[in-house]
Amino acid sequence: MASGVTNVRTNFYRCSLIEPPSGWLFNQKSGLLISFEHYKKDESNNLKVHTHLFYANELGEPAQLKNSRLHSIECAYETWNELILSGWQIVTNKFQ
Numbered sequence: 001m002a003s004g005v006t007n008v009r010t011n012f013y014r015c016s017l018i019e020p021p022s023g024w025l026f027n028q029k030s031g032l033l034i035s036f037e038h039y040k041k042d043e044s045n046n047l048k049v050h051t052h053l054f055y056a057n058e059l060g061e062p063a064q065l066k067n068s069r070l071h072s073i074e075c076a077y078e079t080w081n082e083l084i085l086s087g088w089q090i091v092t093n094k095f096q
Contacts, residue, residue: 020049020073021080024091031056032066033091034083036076049076062095 020038027033035052049071054062071079084090 020047021076022049024093024095025080025083025088026056026060026091027083027088028060029087033060033062034088035062035095036080038073039070047073049073051076051079060091061093 021036022038023036025034025036033054033056035050035054037050037052039048039050050068051071052068053066055064055066057063
């Protein structure tokens with residue numbers, strides 16, 4: 001008995017159904033802030049995540065860019081989780 005669906009192909013990127021990490025993390029000990037933002041490179045659902053590492057000022061705001069990197073979604077999740085586990089805190093402020 002046929003299910004009514006034939007020759008169905010799915011070309012999902014393996015992490016396309018998962019939202020990439022995004023937001024800010026702060027490390028009070030080092031005075032560093034890191035921003036995660038997702039970037040869709042092209043129409044093939046090839047998601048990438050940009051991270052921007054900043055030196056923070058005395059108010060805990062980004063003051064000077066230290067470096068920027070482009071990560072795969074898997075690498076971005078790994079980095080996000082490692083930072084959280086090592087004491088970085090999620091920042092709720094929206095910086096410009």
